[in-house]
Amino acid sequence: MSEARFQNPGWAGNTGEFDLTEADVRGSDFAGEPPLDGGHPSVAPSLPFMLVKKDPDAPLFEGPYLERFEKIRGRYPTARAALLPALNLAQELRGHVSPETMDEVAGLLGLSDAFVRGVATFYTMYNKRPVGRFLIQVCTNISCNLCGADKVLAAFLEHTGTELGQTSSDGNFTVAEAECLAACGFPTCVQINSRYFEDVSVDDVPAVLERLKREVNDGF
Amino acid sequence: MPDSGRKANTVTLTIDGQEVTVPKGTSLLHAAETLGTEVPHYCYHPGLTAPAQCRICLVEVEGAPKLQPSCVTMAQDGQVVHTESPAAKRMRQGVLEFYLVNHPLDCPICDMSGECKLQDYVFDEGREKGRGREPKRVFGRDDFGGDVLYYGDRCVMCTRCVRFMDEVARDSRLTVVDRGSRAVIDTFFDRGLEGASFAGNVVDICPVGALVSKDFLHKARAWDLDHTQSVCPNCSQGCNIELHTRDNLVQRLRPRENQEVNGHWMCDYGRANYEWMNRPGRLEEPAAGRGAKRRAVDWKRVLEHLFVQLREGSGAEVKVVGSASASNEALAGLAAVGGAAGDVSSRVFRSRRAADEVPLPGFPSLVRRRDLAPNVDGAGLLGFERTGDDGGGGGLEDLAGHDGVLVVLGDELADQGEDFGAGASLYVYLGTFDSPAARNADFVLPVTTFAEEEGSFVNAQGRVQRYWQGMQAPGSARPAWLVLGALAAVLGGDGTPASAEDVFAGLVAAHPAFAGLTYDALGDQGAALQKEAAHG
Numbered sequence: 001m002s003e004a005r006f007q008n009p010g011w012a013g014n015t016g017e018f019d020l021t022e023a024d025v026r027g028s029d030f031a032g033e034p035p036l037d038g039g040h041p042s043v044a045p046s047l048p049f050m051l052v053k054k055d056p057d058a059p060l061f062e063g064p065y066l067e068r069f070e071k072i073r074g075r076y077p078t079a080r081a082a083l084l085p086a087l088n089l090a091q092e093l094r095g096h097v098s099p100e101t102m103d104e105v106a107g108l109l110g111l112s113d114a115f116v117r118g119v120a121t122f123y124t125m126y127n128k129r130p131v132g133r134f135l136i137q138v139c140t141n142i143s144c145n146l147c148g149a150d151k152v153l154a155a156f157l158e159h160t161g162t163e164l165g166q167t168s169s170d171g172n173f174t175v176a177e178a179e180c181l182a183a184c185g186f187p188t189c190v191q192i193n194s195r196y197f198e199d200v201s202v203d204d205v206p207a208v209l210e211r212l213k214r215e216v217n218d219g220f
Numbered sequence: 221m222p223d224s225g226r227k228a229n230t231v232t233l234t235i236d237g238q239e240v241t242v243p244k245g246t247s248l249l250h251a252a253e254t255l256g257t258e259v260p261h262y263c264y265h266p267g268l269t270a271p272a273q274c275r276i277c278l279v280e281v282e283g284a285p286k287l288q289p290s291c292v293t294m295a296q297d298g299q300v301v302h303t304e305s306p307a308a309k310r311m312r313q314g315v316l317e318f319y320l321v322n323h324p325l326d327c328p329i330c331d332m333s334g335e336c337k338l339q340d341y342v343f344d345e346g347r348e349k350g351r352g353r354e355p356k357r358v359f360g361r362d363d364f365g366g367d368v369l370y371y372g373d374r375c376v377m378c379t380r381c382v383r384f385m386d387e388v389a390r391d392s393r394l395t396v397v398d399r400g401s402r403a404v405i406d407t408f409f410d411r412g413l414e415g416a417s418f419a420g421n422v423v424d425i426c427p428v429g430a431l432v433s434k435d436f437l438h439k440a441r442a443w444d445l446d447h448t449q450s451v452c453p454n455c456s457q458g459c460n461i462e463l464h465t466r467d468n469l470v471q472r473l474r475p476r477e478n479q480e481v482n483g484h485w486m487c488d489y490g491r492a493n494y495e496w497m498n499r500p501g502r503l504e505e506p507a508a509g510r511g512a513k514r515r516a517v518d519w520k521r522v523l524e525h526l527f528v529q530l531r532e533g534s535g536a537e538v539k540v541v542g543s544a545s546a547s548n549e550a551l552a553g554l555a556a557v558g559g560a561a562g563d564v565s566s567r568v569f570r571s572r573r574a575a576d577e578v579p580l581p582g583f584p585s586l587v588r589r590r591d592l593a594p595n596v597d598g599a600g601l602l603g604f605e606r607t608g609d610d611g612g613g614g615g616l617e618d619l620a621g622h623d624g625v626l627v628v629l630g631d632e633l634a635d636q637g638e639d640f641g642a643g644a645s646l647y648v649y650l651g652t653f654d655s656p657a658a659r660n661a662d663f664v665l666p667v668t669t670f671a672e673e674e675g676s677f678v679n680a681q682g683r684v685q686r687y688w689q690g691m692q693a694p695g696s697a698r699p700a701w702l703v704l705g706a707l708a709a710v711l712g713g714d715g716t717p718a719s720a721e722d723v724f725a726g727l728v729a730a731h732p733a734f735a736g737l738t739y740d741a742l743g744d745q746g747a748a749l750q751k752e753a754a755h756g
Binding site: 099102103111112113114115116117118121122 | 395408
């Protein structure tokens with residue numbers, strides 16, 4: 001476990017005072033796959049999963065996902081209100097929200113297809129196109145920008161060999177710009193899937209990508 | 221004062237220095253309207269909900285910390301409102317400048333030019349010059365299917381069209397896609413507006429040139445069109461419309477507000493069916509004589525001959541074919557002439573019927589009716605019976621070989637053969653087009669279409685509605701009420717009616733169902749039959 005430690009990029013809460021790995025603090029599942037049942041409701045939205053299996057052809061919805069969908073539907077008074085979490089769930093399963101996905105979600109919730117398209121396209125966190133196994137979102141908003149985010153972004157593009165928004169040929173990486181990730185104290189902030197990497201400098205980029213590749217090789 | 225204030229259902233406020241009293245719950249925008257002040261607005265439309273998102277109707281209300289959107293701010297007692305204060309004008313100028321940031325300013329090739337609210341407002345109170353130096357983003361145009369074309373660059377994102385489809389058509393096919401400066405109106409990818417029955421209305425309510433009609437595209441400029449108040453002739457709903465004409469041709473139909481009948485809307489079927497009003501090859505001159513002996517004769521002589529023949533044949537059995545597209549005035553004249561000529565044994569009309577009604581869910585009184593003719597109910601009230609099939613054919617078996625007097629008005633007899641009326645002692649054909657079945661007519665009299673005359677229809681709700689003349693009749697075609705009125709006058713000894721209004725007055729006297737109605741009482745919004753009869 002010790003060789004998997006990172007000084008920089010670090011993880012949120014690591015002040016360098018303790019010789020603890022992230023796994024020691026969060027448990028070894030921190031970088032694993034999201035639990036099928038969505039995890040405990042109290043922390044579910046903030047669990048920082050690295051590995052997400054994406055199957056663009058997965059059915060909407062079956063088994064534990066159907067259970068979660070029905071829970072979501074039951075939490076809201078109207079179908080409209082349940083649309084955002086339902087799209088979230090579909091994206092978790094399929095990796096992106098395609099026109100077919102919008103249509104299916106509209107059918108499940110009894111909403112008009114056009115309305116679902118309007119909502120899905122309004123929010124930038126729904127991927128309207130397929131993305132790689134790792135969606136690398138580099139914050140280029142003001143604090144990060146002042147601390148060299150543009151160079152970090154360029155380094156990610158260079159080391160993954162992709163253009164902005166495109167997926168690398170091995171299907172691993174998609175690099176995108178993000179507006180403020182609310183980690184202005186730790187520029188440059190990079191969000192990879194649902195995990196934050198903070199204080200990322202240009203020199204850290206190869207190590208981050210190496211770690212991601214290793215995780216792919218380790219049975220993902 | 222407090223007592224009267226508590227009882228009153230009205231509020232009194234001051235707008236631009238003028239005091240005005242309006243019912244409680246009136247918006248500032250409407251209150252200003254009663255004073256003749258138009259507060260600029262895009263997103264607000266009287267037939268839709270108001271999201272107050274266009275930010276151009278903001279007015280200054282004394283005491284309020286910020287400018288207030290006048291479309292959703294309700295008038296309060298004692299309010300002092302300024303629509304033209306420096307703050308309000310400065311704000312409007314600023315908002316308009318933002319609207320123009322990405323607007324292409326392609327007014328010279330835009331269909332909306334001349335009736336565009338963006339053009340009007342910017343001309344009235346916009347900046348003389350824009351300060352934007354950035355390149356404008358360009359979307360191009362998008363075919364929504366049906367009759368609707370979308371120019372994203374011109375759009376001001378008022379979402380009237382989205383709300384119309386949501387709230388009135390209840391068929392949410394339009395939405396705002398994406399956000400910020402990339403936002404456009406769109407349907408669900410390639411699923412367009414095809415098959416929607418009321419989608420044409422989004423073109424009418426679009427305040428700018430973003431949604432335009434493909435049918436009308438680049439056909440005419442708004443300022444070249446003459447507007448005539450009329451009634452849609454394509455079904456028995458009788459939606460109030462305007463005929464927009466240029467060069468004596470109808471260019472398009474537009475709905476006209478009537479809250480009792482059609483609100484602000486009309487259906488796509490009615491809107492699309494206007495080319496028949498422009499159909500060439502009309503009957504232009506009156507003529508007399510059967511088959512090869514037919515000769516053009518001027519009106520005076522043809523009516524004299526007809527009068528003589530009608531009088532000679534009086535007492536004969538008369539069969540009359542009317543039309544559900546003819547006005548009340550023409551049908552009453554037809555009934556009168558038939559009655560004066562002899563014993564009327566049958567008064568019939570034929571009209572097409574659709575298989576289904578097409579309702580507008582958000583405005584329940586508007587339904588595209590099954591009867592595809594405007595005056596089915598008027599014909600019924602005036603003693604005509606419907607005959608034939610749903611295609612508007614058949615039903616004339618006992619008339620084709622009739623040996624008495626035969627009078628046909630406004631029915632082209634398209635399904636009848638050349639021997640129609642061969643045995644009739646007198647066969648009079650009043651129509652807009654010649655027909656093989658008119659070959660045996662002793663008299664062929666050219667009459668006008670509804671667009672070329674004044675008159676009235678009774679719609680399916682039992683509402684009598686007037687329409688006005690929007691086109692010049694071809695040749696010497698005359699309104700049927702005038703031709704029949706002149707004949708009835710000679711036969712019955714009264715004077716020739718001078719106007720459709722005279723004929724209507726005569727009709728009201730003769731038919732109790734119409735009791736109490738006059739052209740003045742009908743106005744441009746019409747009046748219901750029973751209610752007027754009860755009061756009268």
